Amino acid sequence: MSCEAVQEELTERLLTPGAPGPEHWDPALRTHVQACTACAGHVQFLRALTTSLASAGAAALAPAHIAQSRARAVRALRAHRPSRAFGRELVGAVVVLALGLPLAVAQAWLIAQGAAALLEPLLPEAVLIALGVFYAGTFLLMVGTLYAFVPLWVAAVRRARMEVP
Ligand SMILES: [Zn+2]
Structure with missing residues (x-):
């Protein structure tokens, strides 16, 4: 599984409200996240993003998270397909x-x-x-x-x- 595929999967799992927690993830996914700094960083980013969304409301997203999201989206669009x-x-x-x-x-x-x-x-x-x-x-x-x-x-x-x- 490539880092891109893992991060897409993580985004899907962590941004979906009510999705099962890490203990219910595929063991291969959990092992990869533990071993890979890029994907672990992606998990941290997604958690910070959901916290920011939940605590402050959509209108007051932390500017750092907006900038990070934008940078990630641009990188994904430019680099992948x-x-x-x-x-x-x-x-x-x-x-x-x-x-x-x-x-x-x-x-x-x-x-x-x-x-x-x-x-x-x-x-x-x-x-x-x-x-x-x-x-x-x-x-x-x-x-x-x-x-x-x-x-x-x-x-x-x-x-x-x-x-x-
Ligand atoms: Zn990875």
Whole structure:
């Protein structure tokens, strides 16, 4: 069980009025909370929050608890699912592009071979090598640039999809 899953479970259990106490929790959950400082801290935070809610009423929540809640919510929103989904989509896009890579390399290789065969009788070897290096460098730069744009492209597609009402 990951800390995120544990903390979601804890939030559910501790913020639900009348939910069974820790003695009725799953032993795995109790063991994790005892061993993990992050999840134990989450329990403390939730207890302080419920105390604050019960004693002062919703209108007078302690500012520290409001700030903590906001920070946790923002962290959860930013860190969890979007990044995982983004990673998955990024891997998908890279895989699709990688499928075309052998074709691009084979084509570049054929062009280089053809050009070398044609130019060999006409040019000195040093010039041929320089042309080959220049061609290979240009090819690598283009392919590298294409792959470097993949994360931007995936992010742009995701953003456009999210902004659709
Ligand atoms: Zn934990």
